[in-house]
Amino acid sequence: MSETVERTNVEVLFDPETIAERNRELAAEIVAAKPEKLLVIAVLKGSFVFAADLIRALHGAGLAPEVEFITLSSYRKSTASSGQVTVLRDVETDVRGRDVLLIDDILESGRTLAFAKDLLAARGARRVLVCVLLEKPEKRAVQIHADFVGFTCPDYFVVGYGMDVAHAFRQLPFIGYIPDEGASGTPS
Template identity: 75%
Template structure:
């Protein structure tokens, strides 16, 4: 079987949307912003968004929170666990959680509740992609890059079994059973 990835959201469209999101964040943010990238899938989006925030006039502190609910599967296990926690104090600060995709909502809801419990002044969420019909818990993203069809997507930091993270776009893996793999 051969696999190819069809582009769903092109690199240029993502870059333009990141600039728009950064402007929206800058308008509604005060000093002492803590951006927390929810790893692993958001690392490319978070890096590009942080650079766009700089262009928009912000200088956020950056942290990384690694949560897992997928393991090597394509569907959430339903249980979220902390793989790597942040080191910064969040009490009294504005926190922006950056994640790759809002689907079941479990991971983002867990992270948002965790930061609120630690005393954050305000916790907002920014996701590259949202699948609005896939929620298992009640949560909405404050900022959304793109509404995504109900497809399993890869690229721009997102993977399937640790593959395709390096792609500069968001795409859908298509399997062609008539073509032998190389």
């Protein structure tokens, strides 16, 4: 890790207690949607902490979903989206006839989630629901709606709770922003 990253000041946007409470609320909202044969698919890498906590909250709310992972990228080695989404790691489970809950960290342009939702629908999922930790509505480039949203987020470069910059800060127990970075998205 570079010395610059180590000395970066991170301001708290959402603290651990607020996140935990919102995860319990999201789990209740998901239960109310009455999913059948639920398969949770976490979009890696940025959603892994959120997905783990939400899956445990779903268990506490009475659901027992199966869990899968997919890795998608529209960033590759850049900090700006290329606009083209690539599947780097696909799910192994057949989604036909099942309700799928896609979990991602941030809904910004919407390209990645729209791609994933269309892909799973084309594979025969009964219903594809989208749950995001953060939503930046002003950044949308394609038509997609999140069924469940943790928080609406200002246009900050966010880190923590699984999200990173240069592979740093994923371990933070809160969602923060880097004041020096100004307004921009975050590849996670």
